[in-house]
Amino acid sequence: KSSIVLVLNEFMEKERDEYLHASAYERSSERRDYRNGYYERELLIGVGKIKLRVPRTREGDFSPSIFEKFSRVDQALTLSMLEMVVNGVSTRKVTNIVEQLCGEGVSKSFVSSLTEKLDPIVNKWATRPLNVQYFPYLYADAMYIKVREHSKVVSKAVYIMTAMNEKKKREVIGLKIDHVESFDAWQGFFQELKSRGLQSPKLVISDAHAGLKKAIEREFIGTSWQRCTVHFKRNIIKKLPKKGMKQVICDLRKIYQSASCEEARASKVEFISKYRVNQRIENALDLLEEGFEDTIQYLNEKHKYQLYISSTNSLERLNQEIRRRERVIRIFPNTQSAFRLIGALLMENENLQLNKRKS
Template sequence: MTQIKFTLNMEDLKEEVMNSGLDAVIKSSLVLVLNEYMEKERDEYMESKSYERVGNRKDYRNGYYERDFTVAVGKLSLKVPRTRNGDFSTTLFEKYQRSDQALVLSMLEMVVNGVSTRKVTKIVEQLCGESVSKSMVSSLTVKLDPIVKAWAERPLNIMYYKYIFVDAMYIKVREHNKVVSKAVYIAVGVNEKNKREIIGLSVNHAETKAGWTQFFDQLKARGLQSPRLVISDAHEGLKNAIKDSFIATSWQRCTFHFKWNIVDRMPKKNSIEAKEMLKRMFDAPSPEEARKLKGEFIQAYENEKGYEKAIEVLDEGFEDAIQFLDEPIENRIKIRTTNNLERLNVEIRRRERVIRIFPNTQSALRLIGAVLIDYEKTLDQGNRKYLP
């Protein structure tokens, strides 16, 4: 196998690229090295050097053809050797194919991390000295489709997910020459190893009972079993879909949002003590103690002006908001709210703000799926567990 050893100072090359374009001398030197590499490859294939006469000749040299070749440091014009019967082929481009793939992956990574296609084209032009159209960058992201599809459709019957957090957010999508709002459904499960996984992603027209039922049906078709708890906000359609979709599953209303719903209906002034009572209620060690504190709260404020609506909200949603108290005490603080989804939503929003309007539903699934795959790697890394 032909081997040519050479060392290049990549930092100097990068500096040349970023400051003033690739220096002609460095560029020419690289062309000479690569041309020589291919020439040696042809000599090895021929088993003879140029103008060397040998018996049992394998083939005949047949000049060169020119080819432009873009690598990470710029565009090079190379002279590619050829033979008369056409059987010889240099391995140079095959070896550098990984570099081309790395460039494509870098472009994809920039897009996934929220860099606009316009900025990506400028970065690539700076690195390679070649312009890349926005449509090319967009078309490259299609390479994410099989990756996202395999992740989004992976089987869920190899693990039991005892707790599932679900939420929906809205994005803008262009559809039939109009810009419409669409709901992005997301599910995060806590598996039997007490680690979190993002187990579901779907884009639908709106957050409705039918939409949530369809989402849960997709999860069950992949093997999801009924969990102990589903934790979510109090969207009416979602509540009904949970009840209809899962057997013997309890619904845990997010206590963070529930408490804010109550506080929002309290008087703005002189309510510090009431807020403290509310906090103690949801920090209670048992359902019985929580119900006792609820009774004390109602007794203390039912005749107070401005608390009527707050008491009504508390009474209506209280039992759904204390389902976590029937779970092991060490798990409770992590399963009573959907706060662990908030960071995930922030990550999606950070990328989505760059795009603003997705050109179609598939592009939304592609990008959000790629973001979630990337984000999932940060969940409960190594020996860390979400639940003790």
């Protein structure tokens, strides 16, 4: 709703400029009237009641087109504004959306001024305090996007941190875009989160990136690291022969159906004893031995949390949603536009999840 208010207010301001044939404080021989402040007007739309700051002129002949057109485009406006938040970095796409709203063409600079109005909202969300509640479980991951920088296309790492509180409610607590995924970048990201009030969690769930693991050890003293079981099992399966491994894979998965660390360790010993004679899977067994302990740390937590903290699946689904939108754009025009789009998408996703819980 706040995004819609910002954009509609900006559009009405531009409409008044065009009506007057003069911008604010501009001297012009073509001026037809003068500004006379604003008045507030409420409007009921599909997402609820919003309050707009409507510009007016001295003679009172100016009337924004928003209200007369809104009855025809109510649903289209709501959907279009939602898409503009998600696709705000593409001026070509946003131009089409704004044309649906306005009924006439708009310039690329006008579209840019609209989308940039979203920056304070996204930045406020991305820097909000984290000391209002305790998050015992954190999920960390990074993905790569293409960004245009100094006339070249480069890859940049998008760092995302989600968290789950003791009531099993998840939310995105951190977003950062950096050059590469490294120890220094992860450490800086964690330090930013701590400066916003994040306390050391019981468990951080992630993949096995060496820099990420080192940053967790350095910044969260006393915190355990849980290696994502889904990624780990996938890595083991990749080392298996292509044929005749159905039972092996089935037995491997049974290990992670255990109810305790002791039961999981006993299942692992049984699994290795059963298949050690098969030299074709020796590399897979070595990998299981090497990384096993890091993948069963979730079993030390209360049973009601175990299902939710064994893997980064929830974060992976969020990444897939970002990737689905990112494929449409392909290359972001700059880092800020990427931050704006991804941040807006994450905010939208949280609102959708909140509405689902309420219903």
